[in-house]
Every structure is written in C-alpha cells, then in structure tokens.
Amino acid sequence: MVGCVIVHNNSIIGEGFTSKYGGNHAEVNAIQSVKNKSLLKQATLYVTLEPCSHYGKTPPCSDLIIANKIPKVVIGCIDDNKLVAGKGIEKLINAGCHVTVGVLEEACKTHHKRFFTFHNKKRPYIILKWAETKDGFIAPIAKNEQKPVWITNEYSRQLVHKWRAEEQAILVGANTVLQDNPSLTVRDWSGENPVRIVIDRDQNISKSYDIYNSEAETITKNDIDFTKQRASQICAILFKNEITSVIIEGGAKTLQDFIDENLWDEARVFTGNKLFKQGVNAPSFSGRLDHEICINEDVLKIYYND
Ligand SMILES: NC(=O)C1=CN([C@@H]2O[C@H](COP(=O)(O)OP(=O)(O)OC[C@H]3O[C@@H](n4cnc5c(N)ncnc54)[C@H](OP(=O)(O)O)[C@@H]3O)[C@@H](O)[C@H]2O)C=CC1
Numbered sequence: 001m002v003g004c005v006i007v008h009n010n011s012i013i014g015e016g017f018t019s020k021y022g023g024n025h026a027e028v029n030a031i032q033s034v035k036n037k038s039l040l041k042q043a044t045l046y047v048t049l050e051p052c053s054h055y056g057k058t059p060p061c062s063d064l065i066i067a068n069k070i071p072k073v074v075i076g077c078i079d080d081n082k083l084v085a086g087k088g089i090e091k092l093i094n095a096g097c098h099v100t101v102g103v104l105e106e107a108c109k110t111h112h113k114r115f116f117t118f119h120n121k122k123r124p125y126i127i128l129k130w131a132e133t134k135d136g137f138i139a140p141i142a143k144n145e146q147k148p149v150w151i152t153n154e155y156s157r158q159l160v161h162k163w164r165a166e167e168q169a170i171l172v173g174a175n176t177v178l179q180d181n182p183s184l185t186v187r188d189w190s191g192e193n194p195v196r197i198v199i200d201r202d203q204n205i206s207k208s209y210d211i212y213n214s215e216a217e218t219i220t221k222n223d224i225d226f227t228k229q230r231a232s233q234i235c236a237i238l239f240k241n242e243i244t245s246v247i248i249e250g251g252a253k254t255l256q257d258f259i260d261e262n263l264w265d266e267a268r269v270f271t272g273n274k275l276f277k278q279g280v281n282a283p284s285f286s287g288r289l290d291h292e293i294c295i296n297e298d299v300l301k302i303y304y305n306d
C-alpha cells in the first residue's frame with residue numbers, strides 16, 4: 001500500500017494509505033482525514049509513490065493535490081507504470097507545486113515491490129517458502145497420517161502465518177493438499193487470510209479437505225481453470241485475476257516448476273534440526289542469499305532472485 005502523510009508546521013495533520021483494490025488512493029484518504037482543510041495551503045504532502053496523473057479506477061491524485069493548493073510534495077519513488085511515469089510529477093510542477101523526488105527511494109521501491117512486479121512483469125510478486133531437514137528433505141517418504149510432518153518449530157510456524165497475512169494469495173500443489181490436508185490460514189497471527197489456490201489438475205480433491213473450509217476464500221476450478229497449466233500460464237491467470245502477490249508453500253514439484261521457469265522473486269527457506277535420511281527432496285535452486293537468522297534451532301535463509 002502507498003502511504004501518505006500531510007505535515008503543517010512540523011505536525012502531522014493528515015495521513016492515509018491505499019484502500020482495497022479499486023478504492024481510494026493514499027493521497028485521497030490523507031487529504032480527507034485533514035480536519036482543517038484551510039491548512040492544506042501551507043502544508044507539505046509526503047507520499048511513498050508518485051501521485052497518479054490518469055483516470056484509472058479513481059480520478060488523478062495530482063489533480064486533487066493541485067485543487068487543494070498543497071504547495072510542497074515529497075515523493076519516495078517514481079511510478080514507472082507507463083500511464084504515470086513522471087507525468088504526475090510534471091503536472092504538479094506545471095501547477096507551481098514544489099516537488100522533491102527520491103527521498104528514501106530504495107526503501108520505497110522495496111516497500112512497493114509487489115506493485116512494481118505486478119505492473120512491470122505482468123505477474124504477481126512470488127515468494128517461495130519451504131522447510132527442509134538438515135539432510136535436505138521436505139517430507140519423509142511414508143507418512144501414516146494425512147497431516148504435515150513438522151520440520152520447523154512453533155515460532156517459525158507463527159512467522160509463516162505472519163507472512164501469509166502479508167500476501168494476497170497462497171498457492172500449493174495438489175499432492176500437498178492430498179497428503180497434508182493443510183488449512184493455509186493465518187490462525188496464529190492476527191491479519192487477513194490470503195486467498196487459497198490449489199493446482200488441482202485432475203480435480204480429485206474433494207470439498208471435505210480443510211483447504212475448502214469456511215475460514216478463508218479458496219479459488220476453485222470454477223474460478224480458474226488450471227488444466228494442463230504450467231507456472232508461466234498460472235502466473236498469467238493470477239495476473240488476470242488481479243492477484244498482486246502470492247506465497248507458494250510447496251510441495252517440491254510445484255516449487256521446482258516455478259524455479260525452473262525462473263518465476264520467483266524471494267525464497268524463504270527454513271532448515272530444521274531433524275534428519276529424515278530419505279524422503280521428498282527439497283527443491284534445487286540458486287539465488288542471492290540476503291540474510292540468515294536463527295529461530296531457536298531452526299535456521300531461516302532469505303534469498304532474492306536478482
Ligand atoms: N516441508 C515443506 O515445506 C513442505 C512439504 N510438503 C510435502 O511435499 C509433498 C508433496 O510434494 P509433491 O509431491 O512435490 O507435490 P505438490 O504439492 O507440488 O503437487 C504436485 C502436483 O501438483 C500439480 N502441479 C504442480 N505444479 C503444477 C503446474 N505448474 N501445473 C499443473 N499442475 C501442477 C501436479 O498434479 P498432476 O501431477 O496431477 O498434474 C503435480 O503432480 C508432501 O509430502 C508434503 O508433505 C509440501 C509443502 C511444503
């Protein structure tokens with residue numbers, strides 16, 4: 001979400017962030033939140049992304065800023081969406097507004113990574129996540145029960161629920177549903193459940209599986225036809241359905257498919273303290289290791305595909 005604050009005499013007089021898809025932009029919410037609108041004429045508006053200049057789902061924010069006679073605008077990063085790409089800034093400058101661009105630029109670009117990926121690459125921002133044993137397996141060969149064999153500890157699992165709450169969708173392959181019967185919800189964290197998506201090519205997952213419980217929305221074959229789709233086609237379908245980010249939680253086949261097609265942005269890989277000796281091999285990939293942290297005895301490594 002874009003964030004916006006409006007400052008007058010070193011006091012914040014308004015703030016806002018982007019509403020849900022199709023709703024108000026951050027600048028609109030920030031301006032609406034100002035009680036004494038006459039102060040806007042001497043205020044500075046700070047915004048993480050360039051104000052829009054076109055009629056999309058809402059009218060142009062640059063026009064609103066101009067109409068409210070806000071004299072100074074500080075912008076984190078330019079919106080490289082072709083429809084905007086500097087035009088919002090140009091409009092503001094032409095109207096006599098003092099504009100500063102590129103303040104905390106890298107932080108703002110990282111903050112908007114989902115938005116930029118969605119618009120520039122025409123696909124969601126893709127986070128791969130899995131947990132592997134010290135000897136490189138994501139599951140043992142044989143499982144007696146239809147539930148996940150936990151490799152990571154409860155703190156790591158809670159962190160995963162936080163991550164789920166940060167993305168619009170969560171995706172798994174059919175075998176993961178059939179073998180683990182996962183819920184894929186954020187029940188150990190406060191936040192919204194992502195939309196659940198399962199690639200169920202043969203349509204053999206019955207509605208009795210937890211993935212179809214009422215705790216969250218699940219995209220089914222009636223919404224999206226996944227027949228014979230590979231990662232690239234799945235991305236195209238997700239883009240068409242306006243899904244801006246997805247966390248892919250396995251299994252190995254599904255993760256490997258996205259890796260092999262180079263369709264991923266981040267990989268979050270846990271290594272737990274267990275040994276399986278044999279089992280389902282963890283995906284093979286290469287990426288830039290950004291950092292690693294210990295969560296008790298689990299090790300979490302974050303990789304970027306850049
Ligand atoms: N430790 C961990 O982090 C995790 C472990 N697991 C474990 O992994 C195991 C399951 O992994 P795995 O067997 O690899 O299965 P997956 O869950 O990846 O499911 C694979 C199946 O999903 C369908 N599928 C996957 N990708 C695509 C695609 N791009 N297009 C169309 N269909 C696709 C295919 O179905 P079809 O062949 O019918 O066409 C494929 O056989 C389980 O034992 C589970 O416990 C699972 C998730 C995470």
Ligand SMILES: Nc1c(N[C@@H]2O[C@H](COP(=O)(O)O)[C@@H](O)[C@H]2O)[nH]c(=O)[nH]c1=O
Binds near residue numbers: 148149150151180250
């Ligand atoms: N085994 C394993 C994971 N497994 C993943 O979590 C899913 C279960 O989700 P839920 O039913 O919501 O708890 C499971 O199907 C698989 O995708 N995740 C981890 O962080 N650590 C682990 O050790």
